[in-house]
Amino acid sequence: MKIKTLFTTLAVTAILSLTSCTDSDDAGKFNYTSPSTYTFERNSSSSVNYSGQTSRLLMLDEMGNYIKNTATNGTIADNTVLVNMYSNTSNPFSTSDLNTSGKQLKDKTASSKDYFTLFLGGGTTTEQISVRALFETQFLNAKVASQGSAAAAGVAGVYLDGTTKRLFAANGLEPQQVLLKGMMGACLLDQIVNNYLSVNKLDESSNKENNTNKIVETGTSYTTMEHNWDEAYGYIYGGDNLTTTPIALKYWSSYISQVNADADFNTISEDINLAFRKGRAAIVANDYNTRNEQIDIIKAKIALVPAVRAVFYLKEGKAKLVTDNGAKAFHALSEAYGFIMALRYTNKPGTNSPYFTKAEVDTMLASLTSGTNGLWAIDSLSPKLDAIALQIATKFGFTVAQAETVN
Amino acid sequence: MKKILLLTVTICLLIACSSGDTSNGNGDNFDRTAMLTNWADNIIIPSYTAYQAKVQVLLTAVATFNTAPTETNLQVVRSSWTEAYKAYQKTSQFYFGKAMEIHYNEKANTYPTDIVSINSNISSGSYDLELLSQYSKQGFPAIDYLINGLGATDANIVSFYTTNTNAANYKKYLTELTTQLKSNIDLVVTNWNTSYRTSYIASNGNSVSSSVNITTNLFVKNLEKYIRSGKIGIPAGVFSSGALFPEKVEGLYHKTISKELLTVALQAEQDFFNGKHFNSTATGPSLQSYLDYVKAVRSGQNLSTIINNQFTAIFTANTNLSTNLSAQISSDNSKMISSYDAIQQNVVYIKLDMMQALNITLDYVDSDGD
Secondary structure, three states: OOOHHHHHHHHHHHHHHHHHHOOOOOOOOOOOOOOOOOOOOOOOOOOOOOOOHHHHHHHHHHHHHHHHHHHHHHHOHHHHHHHHHHHHOOOOHHHHHHHHHOOOOOHHHOOOOHHHOOOOOOHHHHHHHHHHHHHHHHHHHHHHHHHHOEEEEOEEOOOEEOOOEEEEOOOOOOHHHHHHHHHHHHHHHHHHHHOOOOOOHHHHOHHHHHOOOOOOOOOOOOOOHHHHHHHHHHHOOHHHHHHHHOOOOHHHHHHHHHHHHOOOOHHHHHHHHHHHHHHHHHHOOOOOHHHHHHHHHHHHHHHHHHHHHHHHHHHHHHHHHOHHHHHHHHHHHHOOOOOOHHOOOEEEOOOOOOOOOOHHHHHHHHHHHHOOOOOOOHHHHHHHHHHHHHHHHHOOOOOHHHHHOOO | OOHHHHHHHHHHHHHHHOOOOOOOOOOOOOOHHHHHHHHHHHHHHHHHHHHHHHHHHHHHHHHHHHHOOHHHHHHHHHHHHHHHHHHHHHOOOOOOOOHHOOOOOOOOOHHOOOHHHHHHHHOOOOOOOOHHHHHOOOOOHHHHHHHHHHOOOHHHHHHHHOOOOOOOHHHHHHHHHHHHHHHHHHHHHHHHHHHHHHHHHOOOOOOOOOOHHHHHHHHHHHHHHHHHHHHHHHOOOOOOOOOHHHHHOOOOOOOOOOOHHHHHHHHHHHHHOOOOOOOOOOOOHHHHHHHOOOOOOOEEEEEEHHHHHHHHHHHHOOOOOOOOOHHHHHHHHHHHHHHHHHHHHHHHHHHHHHHHHHHOOOOOOOOOOO
């Protein structure tokens, strides 16, 4: 009994002493609200800036369209053009704004602070180089396919998918989709969750002190920490055009919206958007605990998007394997391939590691193309699609059925 | 029982709330004065002094060569230059005090060297090596060009100092570059041996301007910027989206010295970390013992052990490198990247974990902004 009293006293003391010295209890300490749109001002001018992210999304768009147009027009997809677009060399883009932006996609591919500087989540420079090379291989694959005639097992070429012409590599993968979805992971997502939403990045150097004292970056109206947060936001929403009808959403914003269209995941749009607004407001208010809570929400929710879409496309592809010797399925399967690549760049809250390791992702990818002539080995491919879909759904705690049908 | 409770409560509160009363202002009682004394007397000053002696040998060799420009004497200059260059590597991390004031590192080792301007300096005979714009025209890289890069053979090189119409200017430039190295290290050594040692050791606190903080920051920066980036990352294309620059390695014209310089520099880093006395197996108070003193661990293992193990991993990775790093980049750059990754891993352990464990503020940042 006495011993019990001692322990109780000790426990209470420990709690009391913690409380007396910690900042973790913020109730009543902060008084601010999150705006209903991502609008933040300082001295009557916007303190939000993500133009660099918008530029990169537009660059990726041009790259995707370049490949698509060569397929449509039956012209050659010049890999040199794509290589130049990737690194923004020799004025490759249609607008001088992009050409002179000083931005490029390549140096931000697999280059987040957490994974590729601090080497968390298994990252290395060796991996960075190999993933950049993988994208450049897609450019070459697109070129070879654009020079071929009809795509067939082991033969790169063009496939007429309904009224759309698509370029397929010899293994059936569509270089354009591997590029677009793969870059959504290796560049955009990596920058979002492993760089700009990394506390190592947000709090580096004197960022926290400067933000607390509202010392803005020279010539701007934002603190470095605010700007970092905006840059994460910009990689998701920076390509959107809300003034058109219907509104035009790009990349992650678009796929968040597509996942949200499924009743099983119909809060994800608001969850992510709210977390961005809350986190940004928290930064303005120096409420770092709330900021960190929003980081965890965004990291978990955004990771769901490639997972759900990968499962969706795997199942869509599986259903189409019976058509055109499987070719009808390859567009969807290439999207799935790219989204699986993206899983390697997710960041599970509290771990600073991806939900699936690089090795696990590589195994899934290798499995997809392991048959003779890759995706064309449709008989052996079908059960693999089911297995990978189940593996992904299980990891993220939803069912294949939930992701498979958008209802 | 009540007394025990009271005591326990008091201890709990103390542990929870204490910011630490300490002799060194850093929340611990580690004897920083002893560490600074070890650094100054057993590592820094001996490293500088040894380098000074090697530069004197080089200066003498250059004088001999200029008097009698033969292939044999050129080879003596070359070997003296090699020894001095290696000795320099052991000093570059101590870039504070007088060394920083006189831009010791920039003057001694800016590479790639600017051979176009070197040639124009030689032909005009008119230049001021003290100017900022002249740092890329002097130091070991410029001498490298003068004694290794002027011609394909030693006979070709010697001809610049004998039959070339500008032979006198070549000799003069070689002498002045060497003299410049000598006068710079003389300034540094004299400063340490007169007033600086005392003030260096006396600055034993934990402010950003204290000796421990400054020295440790430069130890980190030397590993990250001058070794990792300068010797490997930049030429191996890490900062240029894969565009390779084999011509940007250290010791380019000598060809087979680049890996050796890398090895010496890395060993100097590890030795400093462990407080190892110059040219001796003895050790004294160091970052390693400081880490152990504050019981710094990572994943259940002593951080100091992790850091030393990673140095071992670096040296292992480097065994795959050619003695000629320029050739290595051209033939198989992936091995350079593996070495880069091994060093970067230790940058993480040191720059993040060690600095945090020792509560030392990092005083430089990367400008990787968007």
